[in-house]
Amino acid sequence: MDTPSLQSPLPLKFSQLLFLALAGACLPLSLAPFDWWWTGILVMAALAAGLNRAGPKHSFLLGWSFGSGSFLTGVSWVYIAMHDFGATPAYLALPMTAVFCIFLGLVPALFCYAYSRWVRDGKAGRILGFAAIWVLCEWLRGWLFTGFPWLYLGYGHLHTALAGWSPVVGVYGLSFWVALSGAALAQVIIAPPSAKRPSVVALLGCALLFGQGYLLAQNEWTQATAKEPLRISAVQSNISQEKKWAYTQYWATLELYDQASEKLWADSDLVIWPEAAIPALYHNAQSFFDYIAERAAANNSALITGVPTRFDEKMHNSAMVISGGEGIYHKQRLVPFGEYVPLSSYIQGLLKIFDLPLSSFSRGGSDQAHLSVKGWQLAPSICYEIAYPDLIAQSARDSDVLFTISNDAWFGHSIGPDQHMQMAQMRALENGRELIRVTSTGISAIVDHHGNIRTRVPSFTQTALRGEVYAREGSTPFTRYGSTPIILLCFALILCARIGAKQSPRPS
Incomplete structure (x- = not known):
């Protein structure tokens, strides 16, 4: 036979x-x-x-x-x-x-x-x-x-x-x-x-x-540290994508984040805004950020926000500590067609059909430090990067908690946000670290070190995520290797x- x-x-x-x-x-x-x-x-x-x-x-x-x-x-x-x-x-x-x-x-x-x-x-x-x-x-x-x-x-x-x-x-x-x-x-x-x-x-x-x-x-695989839990709050602005980059909405956006954060400073160690929360380069909105830093410092709180930046004539999609610590992180893995156009040098004649506001970013370096806030080491990632297992494992080493911001409004009411959230949960589980995920329209959540969602807020609502995260030390085999x-x-x-x-x- x-x-x-x-x-x-x-x-x-x-x-x-x-x-x-x-x-x-x-x-x-x-x-x-x-x-x-x-x-x-x-x-x-x-x-x-x-x-x-x-x-x-x-x-x-x-x-x-x-x-x-x-x-x-x-x-x-x-x-x-x-x-x-x-x-x-x-x-x-x-x-x-x-x-x-x-x-x-x-x-x-x-x-x-x-x-x-x-x-x-x-x-x-x-x-x-x-x-x-x-x-x-x-x-x-x-x-x-x-x-x-x-x-x-x-x-x-x-x-x-x-x-x-x-x-x-x-x-x-x-x-x-x-x-x-x-x-x-x-x-x-x-x-x-x-x-x-x-x-x-x-x-x-x-x-x-x-x-x-x-x-x-x-x-x-990992153990809780002796650190007191970090009280975090996050602004889910629920600004629709078609309004986000409209010039006529710029001042309304600044006012929204200012007023929403004013309610959070007093009982938060850290307030977080999502990816590209302010639709302007950092240096163009620096006076507003200086004002916000003063409000945070007056309440002994910290602020991290996503914001576009420009360094050495290159634009970056960044996460920056505005108050209560230090650090800036430039996104390393960019979204095809969303943040850059693949093979753009070969299709210059077709690029005019794109009108994506964030389609010309440059990649950040591979050796960037954690964001430091109130003695905590946050392993940052922006949007799409949470899908890369080894990138997050490398970042998770010697960190207290994983931290990711996103603008999932690009997905609309599709299955995309759920897929994205599932990947974030897997990163928490792989590395035995708690994870903070903040987005503009959802899914915003706090994930425990087993990959389970501990706290989340409804998507497509203007609200605030509130909760506590706990620092962990040690490494899983996946984090190490x-x-x-x-x-x-x-x-x-x-x-x-x-x-x-x-x-x-x-x-x-």
């Missing part, structure tokens, strides 16, 4: 492309706000089954169909940013969003080609190799062209027993488990009876790891699978 590795490739059918496009479109259901975590396993099982006997070229097309489907549903909010708030006409924003998502689909396409061409036909390739190469493609997507680390499979397990592994292996490790479970399930279903044993063993191993996650979750161990493991597994594939006989 032929084993799967000896079967000849099948011709590609349109129905296969459609099936995997629909399967990919279901991938976001495993993530926030739906949180149907089991969907991720089924989706990966569908992909593994679809690639079972496809040749490398056909696998590329199948992977492209799968990836395009997942991004078209999972990051459709790109259209909102370009059309609703970037003033790009619908007849341009729609195809540009589609092109962006289909371009992102090339990464899963490369995964499927490499899997079929070099990994699949070994004994370990169809399960371990499948999971390993999928994780490497997620990792690749995290830094290629500054990175787009969205829709990682592991986020679906923020609140399952598997989350106990997060402080050890990070979100990539959880993605490995999902892909492994899906590949094993596919082989249980489609492999001939004589070849099912390895996949059954793999499924049992996945179940064992899942249970082990519950035991790991009982471990406290980042994603390096799981990435090295994946490379080793692919090498083993490749060796096995070379030794397997191939069909004539």
